Amino acid sequence: MGLATLYRRHALWLARRLRSRFGEEGEDIAHDAWRKLAAAYASGREIRHPRALLMTVAGRLASDRAARRSRREALESMAAASSPLAETGAQEAAVMMEQLILALPDDLRSVFVMSRFGGLTNAQIGVRLGLSPKTVEWRMTRALAHITAQLRR
Template sequence: MSDQSRRMEGEGGGELSILYRENERWLARSLERRFGDQDIEDLAQETWLRLASAVSFSDVRHPKAFLLRIATNLASTRRRRRELALRAEAGAAVRDCIDADQTDRVMLIQIVLGLPESLRDVFLLSRIDGLTNAQIADRLGISPKTVEWRMTRALAHCAAQLRR
């Protein structure tokens, strides 16, 4: 006799004890086929505990179907709880990424705004507007070599700020 069966008899559950002995292995195999071997022992034990606290056994016409229904409901509840926990974790990770992205954007904007105006103009025309050095030179009325020099200085300034 298993420990579970002894406990059921000790609690005055003679009918339950008989039902348990007759269906213990069947329930375990059925749960394993249906749900795999993950947490089967816990699921089976919880099924018997639910059964013990819920019914008068004389009212149960199809004990195997009733046991399987209880186990299926318990497994569904567990699955939903796991999914909710995973969603909560994923949501927290996304919020963390969004917060980090927003923080990074604010920091980058501050760095760019902190550039001297001549360097900032070249940087924005190149990186934001996508203009070539020659196009920037034409627009600002400076030589392409000056555009290159200013861009080098702007990038060095940004890199130094990011290292802080």
């Protein structure tokens, strides 16, 4: 059975299942799960239970996303709690934040701006910049660490 046949048989089921469980993020998870399944299929491995495999892959992807989100939120809350931004006026805070963002290296700044101000996911940023989502995640982590370090000075 070809990958296209598997997709036709199970894509709608997977999308509905993940959307009901994870909301709109379920669509991204479904897309990533199909990418992973395509890689497994390309390696020549036989897929006997595609639904079980899809749900296992999707569950792991969702857990990875939640862990990344948790780490990012922890970094952001640390930065906010120890930040001089918390003690300044809104206008001064905006100017300081702009300076911090402009001080980022170009590759980190582009990812940071697309994520925080463009509202794009790592996958969407990766497509636009020609990077893997993992590289986007790494750059975002570095950008947040750089900003946090500057705020602590």
